Amino acid sequence: MAKLTIKDILAFEVLDSRGSPTIAAEVILSDNNSSMAYVPSGASTGKHEALEFRDGDKSRYHGRGVSKAINFIKNELKESIIGLDPLDQKVIDTNLCKADGTHNKSALGANSILAVSLANLRASAVSRSMPLYQYIHSINKQVSKLNKEPILPAPMLNILNGGVHADNKIDFQEFMIQPLGFNTFKSALRCGVEIFYELKNLLKSENLITSVGDEGGFAPQLATAEEAIELILKAIKASGYEAGKDVFVCLDPASSEFFNENKYILQGADKHLSPGEMISYLKTLTSKYPINSIEDGLDEDDWEGWKSLTETLGSEVQLVGDDLFATNPERIKRGIEESVANSVLIKMNQIGTISETLEAVALSQENGYKTIISHRSGETEDTSIADLAIGLAAGQIKTGAPSRTDRVSKYNRLIILEEKFKIPFVGKNEAL
Ligand code: 2PG
Numbered sequence: 473m474a475k476l477t478i479k480d481i482l483a484f485e486v487l488d489s490r491g492s493p494t495i496a497a498e499v500i501l502s503d504n505n506s507s508m509a510y511v512p513s514g515a516s517t518g519k520h521e522a523l524e525f526r527d528g529d530k531s532r533y534h535g536r537g538v539s540k541a542i543n544f545i546k547n548e549l550k551e552s553i554i555g556l557d558p559l560d561q562k563v564i565d566t567n568l569c570k571a572d573g574t575h576n577k578s579a580l581g582a583n584s585i586l587a588v589s590l591a592n593l594r595a596s597a598v599s600r601s602m603p604l605y606q607y608i609h610s611i612n613k614q615v616s617k618l619n620k621e622p623i624l625p626a627p628m629l630n631i632l633n634g635g636v637h638a639d640n641k642i643d644f645q646e647f648m649i650q651p652l653g654f655n656t657f658k659s660a661l662r663c664g665v666e667i668f669y670e671l672k673n674l675l676k677s678e679n680l681i682t683s684v685g686d687e688g689g690f691a692p693q694l695a696t697a698e699e700a701i702e703l704i705l706k707a708i709k710a711s712g713y714e715a716g717k718d719v720f721v722c723l724d725p726a727s728s729e730f731f732n733e734n735k736y737i738l739q740g741a742d743k744h745l746s747p748g749e750m751i752s753y754l755k756t757l758t759s760k761y762p763i764n765s766i767e768d769g770l771d772e773d774d775w776e777g778w779k780s781l782t783e784t785l786g787s788e789v790q791l792v793g794d795d796l797f798a799t800n801p802e803r804i805k806r807g808i809e810e811s812v813a814n815s816v817l818i819k820m821n822q823i824g825t826i827s828e829t830l831e832a833v834a835l836s837q838e839n840g841y842k843t844i845i846s847h848r849s850g851e852t853e854d855t856s857i858a859d860l861a862i863g864l865a866a867g868q869i870k871t872g873a874p875s876r877t878d879r880v881s882k883y884n885r886l887i888i889l890e891e892k893f894k895i896p897f898v899g900k901n902e903a904l
């Protein structure tokens with residue numbers, strides 16, 4: 473049998489869910505199997521993320537075009553892997569990184585590199601006639617000492633949007649619900665969806681708008697986190713579910729967005745807090761409400777604050793590093809060494825290749841940190857994160873509200889994989 477190789481790579485400038493240009497890349501193999509991958513894009517991007525390469529030419533898409541990144545794929549990146557074995561993802565990713573040659577992928581862009589890395593992964597799965605999640609599980613053997621069996625993740629649904637994802641005054645970016653007291657993914661998701669319906673009814677009855685933010689959650693004109701949480705709790709009750717038992721509240725304040733000169737400036741809530749006061753505020757919220765997870769509760773470089781936040785709340789609440797870790801194994805290592813946070817948000821485009829993403833998950837899991845596979849606020853029809861969450865047994869996924877196809881497509885993929893392949897659903901204790 474002829475050796476399997478990468479025959480061609482195509483790239484297209486397409487659009488994400490905010491109408492911003494992004495990249496779709498197609499890897500075509502010598503056996504004529506192929507697959508397309510689309511790259512997402514963040515709004516509350518962390519300082520330590522790999523670079524997203526944009527043209528900066530103001531005459532096109534307000535400078536947000538990605539035509540240069542597309543050319544990097546067609547030239548430098550293609551040359552670096554053409555003719556190689558696609559099944560050796562590690563070699564493919566190493567070559568892509570070498571072609572870039574920088575520490576943060578600033579020469580060719582993490583968006584162009586990830587498009588090729590992910591398309592290669594997907595095309596390889598097709599060529600091996602495996603569902604993507606199974607293929608991911610099979611290659612994770614080389615990376616993870618645990619390589620846990622595939623499992624459906626607990627969903628985190630962002631049903632109320634604030635911060636830079638919405639045009640309201642709420643300082644915190646995301647108010648999520650996490651259904652946990654269920655035996656299947658489908659029934660957990662149904663709980664989240666029914667609460668979402670009730671939240672809409674409540675907003676209407678209180679004359680608040682029901683338009684949605686970037687991740688499909690409602691974006692009412694509220695000002696404080698307390699107001700948002702109270703409404704969600706009412707919606708949970710109205711749906712017949714019990715908060716703190718069937719379903720929990722999760723927050724992503726995305727604190728780096730409002731941290732300035734060592735103060736957390738909450739304009740909607742009219743609070744200017746020192747790191748110590750911000751920790752006390754988060755503690756108050758968790759003692760008052762059934763909150764089981766807080767992501768980016770503090771700034772991405774406030775390691776001192778994070779340490780004391782972890783000492784204060786780490787034994788009772790999941791503390792998730794997103795901008796803090798930026799899916800970067802070096803930063804995760806530092807977090808583990810300094811006992812900072814206890815969970816890692818995983819976003820492929822923060823680091824830029826599949827191999828480094830697998831490394832970040834393995835490192836976290838091997839050190840007892842929980843992992844949550846995450847979408848970006850700018851998404852596409854690509855559903856690879858659903859398979860990634862299952863194949864790596866991440867335990868949790870956050871992919872927005874059950875509204876807008878860019879979010880729902882991931883949930884639908886999870887529903888179908890659960891039923892078709894009879895994959896077990898993560899238990900409450902294993903997820904958190
Ligand atoms: C976050 C993400 C996704 P963005 O902060 O967790 O919800 O937002 O993609 O805008 O960084």
Ligand code: MG
Pocket residue numbers: 724726767768794795817
């Ligand atoms: Mg976040």
